[in-house]
Amino acid sequence: MEKIDYKKMFKELYQPEAVPKMIDVPPMKFIQVDGHGDPNEPEGEYQKAVEILYALSYTIKMSFKKQQTAIGYHDYVVLPLEGLWQVEDNEEFDSSNKSKLYWTSMIRQPDFVDEAVFKIAMELTRRKKPQLALEKARLVSFTEGLCVQCMHLGSYDDEPATLQKIKDYAEENSLLFDLSEERRHHEIYLSDFRKSDVSNMRTVLRYPVKKR
Template structure:
């Protein structure tokens, strides 16, 4: 769990269920559908043991939080202008999850909730590598203030921002925005970097 000061970390490769989209996430039906789809698949996989589909290496676990990758195709990333944002929503999966189990979960969810379009999700490994990470406490709108600490950290430690060469701004949502007060919400901000 990161602190409210930036820290340099090496993130190992991890497996995720992912859904891609674009545009401002606020009041965006595609964004809401992607969130529901990822949780639907993740809980279907978690409950696979009760459906007689216990994969090798299965263990009891809590479904991890929703995460988001954010970027734009051209220009500088801006927290203020969101219409040109591209995003990938994702939920990490345990090591025992494989393509076969994901296909089974996709068919199960399609049977129960075809409106979620389960075929839009993909199962992939994300290898993030060297990053600067910090805990942001407060509403999403105040993230630029926290990111100023990250920018200062990069300068101080001779690090280069990788957003300009294909890296993506990464957020891990530890609080449920439907239940938490905005000023208490916790979001991990992770930024891909390279040594300058």
């Protein structure tokens, strides 16, 4: 059976153009881990969260192949890392002071992943990697709703230029940014910064909006 690649199935979510467009994002399942502080800190909280997410995601992918009939498993490509970001006091997103960042790091899961599958994956991962703080992870259904998104090309530090394009689009189309504890600045990391030339890095930037 051919692997399902959700990035190809849902191009509108993972392959936007480098110009802003409005999108209504449907409900999806994610494993999430919350944290605070500089994501670039070596061995820091963010790096540990990412390790937890990938450990659980690959455990789910590899451990349930023999139970296809029972749980509706299908082989698939593990989805990319994503992040929801906000600044202390719910100020407008600004990555220049990384110590003030609050984040939710997350990876989307296929529809067959429910609480029972997640619980088993937690137990299996804990046996393999007891050093991970798996209690920080949770499985959620996340509904983002109306957003404006755009593909950002290049360094994360150059994101303000792409965010300005998103702001201009929102203003021109009578849309207001709708930031809150639940609706935050959203990034989807399609490139591995450890392996990619900075100029070729691709990141989906997504902002929640509402109509005036």
